[in-house]
Amino acid sequence: MERWADFDVVTLDALHATLTEFGLAADANVTSDVAGTFAKLPVRDGVSAALRALRDAGLVSGVLTNASASTLELVLARTGLDIDHALSVDPVNRFKPHRWVYDLAVKATSLTASRIGFVTSNGWDAAGAGAFGFRVAWLRTDSGAFLPPVGAPEPIIATWVDVPSLFLGG
DSSP, rough: OOOOOOOHHHHHHHHHHHHHHHOOOOOHHHHHHGGGGGHHHHHHHHHHHHHHHHHHTOOEEEEOOOOOOEEEEEEEHHOOOOSSSSEEEEGOOOTTSSSHHHHHHHHHHHHGGGOOOOSSSSSHHHHHHHHTTOEEEEOOOTTTOOOOSSSSSEEEEEEETHHHHHHHHH
């Protein structure tokens, strides 16, 4: 729609809309707490080891998220993930899979899209990143997972354990 709202606002609005649709009501403090859960999600098993292996091999790492910059900052401070680039969609006022978002990684790293490895668990994000030109690892436990045809290269089905070898060629 070419309209922008902070991801934290969108999340809270979506929660309110869902509650309303199901005829439910909740205290403002409860809905705010539930919407804020995104910032409290745990780090998935294998993430820290994969990032460490990539860093040890001399690769640059980062996070490219639809989350607001303030939420991203809170998450990274809480998790202690060692990354080089923390990229929120806030500067471009668009959400993934808009190409301007993926271009944030190109600008931050000064690499071409084809030189950037991108890891996601979201199918729409895998499709968008692939269409942009990233080398995509799609985190799936089911090796038979597939994306509908969207004209983008097929992502590599992977787990966090696979990520270092995918991008290091080992």
